[in-house]
Amino acid sequence: MSEIDLLAWGETLFFIVLKIVAILLPLILAVAYTTYAERKIIGYMQLRVGPNRVGPRGWLQPISDVIKLIMKEIVVPKGSSKSLFVVAPVLFIGPSFAAWAVIPFDAGVVLADIDAGLLYILAMTSIAVYGVIIAGWASNSKYAFLGAMRSAAQIVSYELAMGFALVGVLMCAQSMNLGEIVLAQSGGFFQWYWLPLFPLLVVYWISGVAETNRAPFDMAEGESEIVAGFHVEYAGMAFSLFFLAEYANMILISFLTALLFFGGWLSPFEGYGWLDSATNWIPGTVWLLLKSGFFLFGLIWIRATFPRFRYDQIMRLGWKIFIPVTLVWISIVAIWIKLNWWPFNN
Amino acid sequence: MSFQVLVFYSFAAVLIFSALMVVTSKHSVKAALFLVLSFAAASGIWMLLEAEFLAISLIVVYVGAVMVLLLFVVMMLDVDYAALRQGFVSKLPVAAIVACGFFILLYSFINQGVFSDDRYQAPPPKPADYSNVKELGRVLYTEYLIAFETAAVILLVAIIAAIALTFRGRRSRKSQNIQKQLSANKQNRLKVLDIKPVIRQKSDESRPEEEHSKDSNLDSAESEATKSEKAESKSTGSDSSKGKPA
Numbered sequence: 001m002s003e004i005d006l007l008a009w010g011e012t013l014f015f016i017v018l019k020i021v022a023i024l025l026p027l028i029l030a031v032a033y034t035t036y037a038e039r040k041i042i043g044y045m046q047l048r049v050g051p052n053r054v055g056p057r058g059w060l061q062p063i064s065d066v067i068k069l070i071m072k073e074i075v076v077p078k079g080s081s082k083s084l085f086v087v088a089p090v091l092f093i094g095p096s097f098a099a100w101a102v103i104p105f106d107a108g109v110v111l112a113d114i115d116a117g118l119l120y121i122l123a124m125t126s127i128a129v130y131g132v133i134i135a136g137w138a139s140n141s142k143y144a145f146l147g148a149m150r151s152a153a154q155i156v157s158y159e160l161a162m163g164f165a166l167v168g169v170l171m172c173a174q175s176m177n178l179g180e181i182v183l184a185q186s187g188g189f190f191q192w193y194w195l196p197l198f199p200l201l202v203v204y205w206i207s208g209v210a211e212t213n214r215a216p217f218d219m220a221e222g223e224s225e226i227v228a229g230f231h232v233e234y235a236g237m238a239f240s241l242f243f244l245a246e247y248a249n250m251i252l253i254s255f256l257t258a259l260l261f262f263g264g265w266l267s268p269f270e271g272y273g274w275l276d277s278a279t280n281w282i283p284g285t286v287w288l289l290l291k292s293g294f295f296l297f298g299l300i301w302i303r304a305t306f307p308r309f310r311y312d313q314i315m316r317l318g319w320k321i322f323i324p325v326t327l328v329w330i331s332i333v334a335i336w337i338k339l340n341w342w343p344f345n346n
Numbered sequence: 347m348s349f350q351v352l353v354f355y356s357f358a359a360v361l362i363f364s365a366l367m368v369v370t371s372k373h374s375v376k377a378a379l380f381l382v383l384s385f386a387a388a389s390g391i392w393m394l395l396e397a398e399f400l401a402i403s404l405i406v407v408y409v410g411a412v413m414v415l416l417l418f419v420v421m422m423l424d425v426d427y428a429a430l431r432q433g434f435v436s437k438l439p440v441a442a443i444v445a446c447g448f449f450i451l452l453y454s455f456i457n458q459g460v461f462s463d464d465r466y467q468a469p470p471p472k473p474a475d476y477s478n479v480k481e482l483g484r485v486l487y488t489e490y491l492i493a494f495e496t497a498a499v500i501l502l503v504a505i506i507a508a509i510a511l512t513f514r515g516r517r518s519r520k521s522q523n524i525q526k527q528l529s530a531n532k533q534n535r536l537k538v539l540d541i542k543p544v545i546r547q548k549s550d551e552s553r554p555e556e557e558h559s560k561d562s563n564l565d566s567a568e569s570e571a572t573k574s575e576k577a578e579s580k581s582t583g584s585d586s587s588k589g590k591p592a
Contacts, residue, residue, distance in 0.1 A: 009349065114398065115479065116399055116402050119403065120402055123406045126409065126410025127410065129410065129414055130414075137421050145421075149418070156414055156415075312522065313524075316524060
């Protein structure tokens with residue numbers, strides 16, 4: 001291989017790494033401040049103040065948390081499968097970061113503009129199950145194993161409902177590329193898919209909460225029954241990788257909801273005369289961040305509001321309610337598209 | 347060597363290594379995990395063939411669903427590994443003969459040129475707007491519709507068979523009546539009783555009494571040692587009293 005080839009490789013590699021850093025650094029910062037926001041919001045919802053000691057109004061709390069987690073010792077329990085114990089958090093956080101490769105932040109602003117973007121995201125979320133299962137098994141602890149079992153069963157069942165909800169979206173958009181899905185929704189607030197796909201939106205959103213193992217679906221953690229679930233034996237940075245991945249997944253779900261059902265980076269005032277021209281200067285990324293910020297707030301709101309589900313109720317909701325609903329609505333949407341009715345008449 | 351060739355060889359190396367580890371791994375859970383890795387490597391090779399839909403569905407279906415369920419089973423099994431490894435030497439010759447035979451068969455087959463380069467030419471490069479997914483869908487739902495639907499029906503039969511095999515009948519089930527649980531409301535769960543408050547007379551005098559009782563508790567705690575001594579002496583006394591008639 002020639003020297004020029006190597007140089008070209010080096011250049012592409014450098015720019016790809018640069019793009020990855022440009023996505024991951026803000027993501028990690030966002031994760032840190034999501035934890036702060038969560039504690040503050042839940043605090044105010046429960047008539048408390050939340051963290052307010054480190055820095056002005058507690059702004060430096062996440063930084064001190066990070067320092068604390070880094071300084072802590074990573075304990076590998078006796079009798080655990082050491083190699084798998086170490087691999088598990090990496091397997092959990094890898095896919096949750098990798099999924100961000102196909103997320104468009106504005107028209108054409110995306111790391112990997114691949115045709116099967118939606119499928120890729122499904123694949124990445126399904127790989128993340130291994131982190132949970134391996135963590136539970138390698139810990140050699142019954143609580144961790146019970147948590148892993150619960151979580152894996154829950155993720156596998158809700159992935160089905162989620163996948164069916166996504167099928168509805170790709171039927172409407174005629175594409176699995178996330179950028180094209182957003183562009184297919186252009187034409188104002190009522191052209192977005194939240195309206196024709198409303199049942200699928202609800203199913204997708206609730207499955208998203210369940211997929212990220214968040215309250216009220218946090219059976220995998222279930223502090224009151226199985227201590228902390230699959231990551232009960234992890235400490236320090238190993239634990240914080242699980243924590244980081246969970247919050248990165250939360251942000252991912254919020255972004256995906258905004259992209260698939262709420263027009264991504266498109267302005268909500270599109271086609272409203274003076275309102276459109278008055279808000280034209282706002283870049284699309286701001287709209288996308290606002291929308292996903294709203295859904296992120298929704299996730300925290302849900303956690304502060306609802307009590308935890310019972311396990312058989314979770315399974316019943318996933319299999320007996322969500323999957324039939326999505327199947328029925330997919331057929332309705334298929335007929336809808338074939339009949340060329342609004343809003344699929346262009 | 348182009349970049350694609352390098353990627354191909356690295357995925358192929360991972361695939362062969364993990365496939366070998368599936369067979370030679372001492373622990374069944376690790377073997378299952380190496381099988382997952384080999385699926386992932388195979389998916390990478392499919393991706394190089396520009397079959398991105400198949401590659402990603404390999405991950406979604408096999409890695410994300412099938413292997414998770416398999417791992418469940420493997421993790422729950424209580425395998426006695428020592429018993430499994432017994433008789434390795436005695437069975438080795440038979441295994442070696444089978445393996446050699448299979449290898450010779452495979453080698454002669456490949457040597458005939460069944461998988462040679464001129465039989466499998468690289469497909470012409472597709473235009474940029476070519477969608478793998480759309481083409482696959484079109485072919486599946488037009489040309490191969492009957493085969494596709496038959497496969498779906500067979501899978502449905504398998505689902506029903508699996509349920510029929512594990513269905514244990516009505517009596518042993520502990521299923522919950524969800525409808526009944528959901529229809530529960532405040533009216534039929536809660537009963538507000540009108541309990542008359544107990545009014546204490548001479549509430550002022552009750553205080554010193556309580557203090558007094560507390561003091562007596564303290565006293566009793568202090569004198570517990572002596573009490574227990576007494577009890578011991580009592581018990582020995584009773585023992586001795588029991589022992590007397592004997």
